[in-house]
Amino acid sequence: MDALNLIAAVQALQPDAKVREQTDQPTLIVPAHALVALARQLRDDPTLRFDLLETHTAVDWLDEDRFELLYLLASVPLGHHLTLSVSIDRDEPVVPTLCEVYPIAQWLEREVYDMFGILYDNHPDLRRLFLEDDWVGFPLRKDYEDDFMLERPE
Amino acid sequence: MSVHVSTLQARISGESTASSPLSTEEYFVNMGPQHPSTHGVLRLVLRLDGETVREVVPVLGYIHRGIEKMGEHGNYRQFVHLVDRMDYLSALANNWAVTMVVEKAAKMETTERIQAIRTLVCELQRIQSHLLWWGVFGMDLGGFTPFFYGLREREQICDIFEKTIGARLTMNYIQPGGVMFDIHPEFVKDVKAFISYLKPKLVEYDALVTDNVIIQERIRGIGKLSAERAIALGATGPVLRASGVAHDLRKSEPYGVYSQLDFDVPVGKDGDCWDRYWVRMEEMRQSVRMIEQLIDNIPEGKTFMVKPAAKIKVPAGVHYSHLETARGILGVLLVSDGKEAPYRIHCRTPNFNNLWCIGEMATGGRMGDLVAMLSSIDIVVPDIDR
Numbered sequence: 233m234d235a236l237n238l239i240a241a242v243q244a245l246q247p248d249a250k251v252r253e254q255t256d257q258p259t260l261i262v263p264a265h266a267l268v269a270l271a272r273q274l275r276d277d278p279t280l281r282f283d284l285l286e287t288h289t290a291v292d293w294l295d296e297d298r299f300e301l302l303y304l305l306a307s308v309p310l311g312h313h314l315t316l317s318v319s320i321d322r323d324e325p326v327v328p329t330l331c332e333v334y335p336i337a338q339w340l341e342r343e344v345y346d347m348f349g350i351l352y353d354n355h356p357d358l359r360r361l362f363l364e365d366d367w368v369g370f371p372l373r374k375d376y377e378d379d380f381m382l383e384r385p386e
Numbered sequence: 387m388s389v390h391v392s393t394l395q396a397r398i399s400g401e402s403t404a405s406s407p408l409s410t411e412e413y414f415v416n417m418g419p420q421h422p423s424t425h426g427v428l429r430l431v432l433r434l435d436g437e438t439v440r441e442v443v444p445v446l447g448y449i450h451r452g453i454e455k456m457g458e459h460g461n462y463r464q465f466v467h468l469v470d471r472m473d474y475l476s477a478l479a480n481n482w483a484v485t486m487v488v489e490k491a492a493k494m495e496t497t498e499r500i501q502a503i504r505t506l507v508c509e510l511q512r513i514q515s516h517l518l519w520w521g522v523f524g525m526d527l528g529g530f531t532p533f534f535y536g537l538r539e540r541e542q543i544c545d546i547f548e549k550t551i552g553a554r555l556t557m558n559y560i561q562p563g564g565v566m567f568d569i570h571p572e573f574v575k576d577v578k579a580f581i582s583y584l585k586p587k588l589v590e591y592d593a594l595v596t597d598n599v600i601i602q603e604r605i606r607g608i609g610k611l612s613a614e615r616a617i618a619l620g621a622t623g624p625v626l627r628a629s630g631v632a633h634d635l636r637k638s639e640p641y642g643v644y645s646q647l648d649f650d651v652p653v654g655k656d657g658d659c660w661d662r663y664w665v666r667m668e669e670m671r672q673s674v675r676m677i678e679q680l681i682d683n684i685p686e687g688k689t690f691m692v693k694p695a696a697k698i699k700v701p702a703g704v705h706y707s708h709l710e711t712a713r714g715i716l717g718v719l720l721v722s723d724g725k726e727a728p729y730r731i732h733c734r735t736p737n738f739n740n741l742w743c744i745g746e747m748a749t750g751g752r753m754g755d756l757v758a759m760l761s762s763i764d765i766v767v768p769d770i771d772r
Contacts, residue, residue: 254703256490283617286708287734291721302719304706304734308617308633315704326389336620339742347454351389358391362447362771365393371455372730382459385726 233279233312241280242314246270252317257304259315264327267303267318271333274305274314281307282314285334288341290348294374297322299350303330320350329355347372398431398443410435417756419448425522426767430744430756437753442745450771457731462488462562462698465731469718470556472735473769475515478508479711481560483733486641487718488562491705492698498643499687500564505642506680507547507559509673510577513584514543515712516670519764523663524595526761527604532595539587546576562698564690577681581674588670596667605659609747609759612657619746620739623714625763628665629657635710647676659762666764697726713737713764737769 233241235258243249246266252259262270274282282305291300303316320327329352330337341352342361349370352358360367369376398414418429427448433441453472457465462484469480482504489496521536544554549570551559559566570576595601611621616629626633634651636644652668654661702724708717714736721730740763747759 252704254701256703256705259704285620286715287717287719287732289719289730289732291730302704304717304719308631311638315706334620335618336739336742339738340620345391351391353389355389357397358389359393359397360447362450364447365395371452382456384459385461 233310238280238312238314241277242270242274245273245277252315255315257313257315259317261317261319264318264320267316268328268330268333271303271305271316271330275333281310284308285330285336285340286313288330288337288344290344290350290372292322292348292372292374294322299325299348301327301344301350325350326353327351328353331355346370349373394431394445398433412440419445425761425765428741428765428767428770430760432753432756434753439748439751439753439756442748442756444741444744446771448771449768451768453772454730454732457728459727461696461726462700462728463694463696465728466561467556467558469733470558471768472733472772473711473713473716473737473766474555475518475766476511476711476713476716477555477557478504478511478560479709479716481557482508482642483707483709483711483716483718485560485562486709487705487707487720488698488700490707491700491703491720491722492562494563494698495691496564497687497689497691498685500689500691501642502680502684503565503569503689504560505644505647506577506677506684507550508642509676509680510543510546512712513670513673514540516666516673517543519666519712519761520591520595523761523764526757527601529595529601532591535587535591535594539584542580542583546573546580549573549576561690561694563692563694564688568689569684574681574684577677581677581681585674588667588674591667596664602660605663605758605762607656607658607660608751608755609659609662609762610657611743611747615746616657616743619743621714621743622739623710623712623736624662624665624669625714625740625743627652628654628661630655635708635715639708641709643680644676647679649676659758662762662764699724699726700728708734711736713766713769714740733772735769735772737765737767738772741765741770 238258249260249262252261274280284306286304286306288303298319301318305314344350346361412435415432419427429445431443453468466484470477517536517540521533524532548554611629613629613631616626632651632653649672652665700722705720708715717734719732723729748756
C-alpha cells in the first residue's frame with residue numbers, strides 16, 4: 233500500500249490521527265490514550281497487517297516541553313511501513329504500554345525508560361535496562377549533565 | 387497515576403517453591419558476564435529447576451558506551467566511526483546504514499561504482515562474519531576444530547580488507563557520498579583467488595560438521611521458535627528466516643546493486659537450532675554467488691562524487707533507513723534540527739531484538755542446550771548494549 237492510501241486507511245480507523253510533517257516515511261500523530269487500541273487494529277486488519285514493531289524510541293523536545301515517542305511499524309507480509317508519533321508532557325511522562333500487542337515492546341520500552349525516564353503504564357517488568365538500578369537521571373534527556381559531556385557543535 | 391518501577395534484585399528474588407520434602411526447589415544461577423559461551427559480557431540470570439530452565443533474565447549494560455548520546459555531540463561523519471564499534475563483525479554494513487540515511491536525507495548522489503564496491507565488501511564481510519560464527523558454534527558445542535578452520539579462512543578476508551581499507555575490524559570505509567578509498571589494484575585478483583579457495587572449503591565444512599551425526603543429534607529439535615513468535619519478538623535476519631519467513635531487505639527493499647544480482651533467500655522450516663545453522667551455511671554460498679557475479683562487473687567511475695566535506699547539512703525532520711547485516715535488520719533513525727550534529731540518532735540493532743528470543747527458546751529446555759541456542763542466535767554483545 234502506498235503512503236497516501238496507508239494514511240487514509242489509518243485515519244479511517246482513528247479519525248484523530250494527524251499527519252506529521254518533515255518525515256520520509258508515512259507518520260501519524262496519535263493521542264496517547266488511543267495508541268494501544270489503534271496498534272491492535274493495525275496489527276489485526278487484514279489489509280494492513282503491521283506485525284513487526286521494528287523499533288521504538290523517544291525524542292526529547294526540550295524547547296517545546298514534550299517528549300515525542302516514535303513507534304516504527306512494519307508489515308513483513310505486505311512490506312509497507314508506518315510510524316506512529318505520540319507526544320506527551322515532559323512533566324508527567326506516562327504512556328500506556330504496547331507489550332500486549334507487540335511483545336518486543338517490553339524491552340524497547342525498558343530502554344526508553346532507562347534513557348528518557350518515560351513511564352509505561354501496565355508494563356509487566358519496568359526497570360532499567362542498561363544502567364544500574366540506582367543510577368541518577370536519564371542520560372538521553374537534553375538537560376542531563378555529567379562531568380565528561382561534550383559540547384554540541386552549532 | 388503511579389507507575390511501579392522494579393529493580394533487578396526484586397526481579398530475581400522469590401519465595402522458596404518447595405512445598406513438600408519430595409518436590410524440587412527452583413533457584414537462580416548467574417551465567418556470565420564472564421562466561422566463554424556468552425561471547426562477550428552478556429549476563430543471563432537463569433531460574434532453574436534441576437537441569438530444566440524455567441526462565442531466562444538477560445541483564446545488559448556491561449559494555450554500554452552511550453553511542454547514541456555521543457552521536458548527538460559530533461557531526462555525521464564522526465558518527466560513522468562510532469557505529470563500527472557496535473556489531474564489529476558487520477562494521478561495513480553499520481557504516482553503510484548511517485551513510486544510507488544521511489545520503490537519503492541530504493540528497494547526496496553516488497555512482498554505480500560506489501554502490502557496487504559497497505555491495506561487494508558487505509557480502510565479503512557477511513562471509514567473514516558467518517565463518518567466525520561457524521567456528522564459534524562448533525566450539526560451543528564442544529568441538530575445537532571448526533574454530534581453527536573458520537578463523538583460517540576468515541583471516542584471508544581480513545587480509546583483503548586490510549589491503550584496500552587499511553583496517554581489519556573497525557573499517558570506517560563507507561562514508562556519506564562515497565567510499566574512503568578506491569579498491570586496491572590487487573583486490574579483484576585476491577577476491578577471485580579467495581572465492582576459488584573457499585568453495586571447496588565449504589564442502590569440507592559440510593563433511594566435518596553439517597553431515598556429522600553427533601552435531602545433528604545435538605542441535606535438531608532444540609530451541610524451537612515459531613514464525614509468529616519470531617516476528618512478535620522482533621527477530622530478523624537468519625533467526626527469522628530459519629523460522630520460515632523469507633524476509634530479507636536485500637530482496638524486499640533492494641539497496642546498493644542487489645536488485646541486479648541473482649540470489650536466493652534460504653529459509654528454514656522448524657525454527658530450531660539446526661535450521662538456524664543451515665540458513666547461515668546456505669547464506670555463505672549465496673554470498674559467494676553474489677560476489678562471483680559482481681567481481682568482474684565493477685563499473686568504472688568516481689569513488690567520491692564531490693570532495694568530502696566535514697560538515698553535512700541534513701534538512702530538519704525525521705529520517706529512517708535500514709539494511710540487512712549478517713544478523714538482521716539494522717535501522718538508523720535520524721532526527722535532525724538542521725544543525726551540524728544530529729538532534730537525536732537511534733540505532734535499531736539486530737542483536738538487541740534477536741536476543742529476547744532466547745527466553746522463548748530456552749524456557750522448558752535443558753540447561754546444557756542453552757549454550758547451543760545462544761550460539762545459534764549469533765549474538766554480538768556490543769551491538770546489544772551500544
